[in-house]
Amino acid sequence: MKIVHTADLHIGMETHGPVNPHTGLPRRLEDFLKALECIVDTAIEEHADLVVMAGDIYKNREPSPTHQRLFARQVLRLVQARIPVFLLAGNHDLPNAVSRATSIDIFRDLEVPGVTVARDVKCWTIDTASGPIMVSAIPWVTRSAVLSMSGANTMSSVRIDEELVRVIVGSALDLAEEVIEHRKKPTMQDAPSLLVAHVHAAEARDGAERLLTVGTDPLVPITSIALDTFDYVALGHIHSHQKLLVKPPAVYPGSIERVNFGEEKEEKVFIVAEVSRGHAEWEPRTLSARKFVTIDVPDRSGDPTEETLRQVERQRNEVADAVVRVRVKMSLQNQALFDESRVRAALSDAFWIAGINREVDRPIRDRIAGMTVEGRTSLELLDDYFAEKQIPETDRVRLREYATRLASAES
Numbered sequence: 001m002k003i004v005h006t007a008d009l010h011i012g013m014e015t016h017g018p019v020n021p022h023t024g025l026p027r028r029l030e031d032f033l034k035a036l037e038c039i040v041d042t043a044i045e046e047h048a049d050l051v052v053m054a055g056d057i058y059k060n061r062e063p064s065p066t067h068q069r070l071f072a073r074q075v076l077r078l079v080q081a082r083i084p085v086f087l088l089a090g091n092h093d094l095p096n097a098v099s100r101a102t103s104i105d106i107f108r109d110l111e112v113p114g115v116t117v118a119r120d121v122k123c124w125t126i127d128t129a130s131g132p133i134m135v136s137a138i139p140w141v142t143r144s145a146v147l148s149m150s151g152a153n154t155m156s157s158v159r160i161d162e163e164l165v166r167v168i169v170g171s172a173l174d175l176a177e178e179v180i181e182h183r184k185k186p187t188m189q190d191a192p193s194l195l196v197a198h199v200h201a202a203e204a205r206d207g208a209e210r211l212l213t214v215g216t217d218p219l220v221p222i223t224s225i226a227l228d229t230f231d232y233v234a235l236g237h238i239h240s241h242q243k244l245l246v247k248p249p250a251v252y253p254g255s256i257e258r259v260n261f262g263e264e265k266e267e268k269v270f271i272v273a274e275v276s277r278g279h280a281e282w283e284p285r286t287l288s289a290r291k292f293v294t295i296d297v298p299d300r301s302g303d304p305t306e307e308t309l310r311q312v313e314r315q316r317n318e319v320a321d322a323v324v325r326v327r328v329k330m331s332l333q334n335q336a337l338f339d340e341s342r343v344r345a346a347l348s349d350a351f352w353i354a355g356i357n358r359e360v361d362r363p364i365r366d367r368i369a370g371m372t373v374e375g376r377t378s379l380e381l382l383d384d385y386f387a388e389k390q391i392p393e394t395d396r397v398r399l400r401e402y403a404t405r406l407a408s409a410e411s
Helices: 027-045 065-080 104-107 157-182 305-312 338-347 378-389 393-410
Strands: 003-008 052-055 086-087 115-118 122-128 131-138 195-197 232-236 242-245 249-252 267-276 279-286 293-296 325-331 352-361
Touching: 003 027, 003 232, 027 115, 027 267, 052 131, 052 249, 065 086, 065 104, 104 115, 104 352, 115 122, 115 131, 122 157, 131 157, 157 195, 157 393, 195 279, 232 267, 242 352, 293 305, 305 338, 338 352, 378 393
Parallel strands: 003 052, 052 086, 086 115, 131 195, 195 232, 232 249, 293 325, 325 352
Antiparallel strands: 003 267, 122 131, 242 249, 267 279
16 A cells, blocks of 8 residues: 655745745745655556645744645545545644644535544544555644643643553553454454554654753653554654664654755655555655755854855855855954845845844853853753843753754854
8 A cells, every 4th residue: 555644734824935935825834845746646646545744734833824725725636536645644643722723624614525633632544446445543742641640730841741642552552442343343353554643753853843942841752652553654744864773763854945954964855665564665756845055164264255155155055045144253353344245145045045144253251241252052051041040940951952942053
C-alpha cells in the first residue's frame, strides 16, 4: 500500500518575499503552494492509496479565506482522483478554546468524501484502492488537557510537561490495543497500521518550529509511542527531515518550504512509503525549496563596503533568486564608510533581501551592573543576572531556553 506522507505545510507563511503583481498573492505563499502541488501531483501520478498530512496545515489557527480556498483546491484534486486524505490537527491548527473549530474542521463538517479530519485521539479504518488500513491519530495535545485536572493550578511548568507526556504515551498504548482488537476481525488481519502523531520527539533534532512557538514542548520518547503494533509512524511538528527509528519507521518529513534562516541548510522533502502488515519501506522525495543564503563578512579593518561586495561575488551563484541576509562585521572607526545602497545594487538578482545587518565591534565594558563581562558567555552572564534578581529556578529553565532559541535564530 502506497502512502504519501507530508507535514508542516504552514499555508499562509508570507514573509521574506514580494507580492506577485500578476496574481496579487505573496510570492512566498506561492512557493508553499508550489511544493504542495508537487506532493499532490506525485500522489496522483503514482496512484497513492492514501495521503497523510501530519499537522500544521496552516500558519495559524485562523487562516484567511484565500488560504483556505487554495488549500482546498489541492485536497479536491486528491478527492477527484479517489485518493483518501488524512488531515491531523497540529498546534498551529488548534483553536485557543475547546468549543471552537480547528482550521481544518470544515472538511469534516461538510462531509467531504474521502477526507478524514483527526482532532481527537482515535483509530480510523480507511478503505483504499488496495484494501483497508488502520490509521491511529495523536493530534497536538494542549496544556489545557492538563490544566483542567484537579490540582493543576499548583503544578510547575516541568510537572505539566510530564503530565502531557504521560497523556500522549497513554494515548499511544490505548490506540495500539484498539488496533490489536480490530485485527481479530477476519477482514482486518492483514491490514497495515499507521500511527500519525504531531509531537516533539525527545530524540528529534530541532528545526525552526522551535522558533515559531512560545514556551517549551513536552518531549516524548519516540520508543514510547512508536510501538510494534504500528507498521509506520508518520510524524509532524519538527521542520527538519529525520528518521528516528528503523522498525517501525518513525519519520519526520519536515516542513515543505523553508520558513526562516534556521532552515537555511535543510533539504526539503516529503515521504513516499510502501506499507504492509509488519513491514514498511520509505524514501524521501526532494522538493525544490526556495534557497536561503547568509553572507557573512568578517572585519578586516578595511573598507567594509568593498569587503562586502567581494564576498557577494564569491557567493554569486548562491545569491540568484534566493532570500539573502548579509551580516557585516566592522570596526567603530570604519562603520561610516559602509554604503548599503551599493550592496543592495550588487544583490539585484536576489529574490529578496531579508536584511543587511551591521555588527559594529564596540569596546568591551569590563563590568555591567556589578557583573564581570570579559571572558564570559552570554548564558553565563544571564545566569549571573538571574542570581542578582533572585529569579526562581523554575522560571530560569524556561528563560534559558528562550535565550538559547534566540541565539540559534541569529546563528
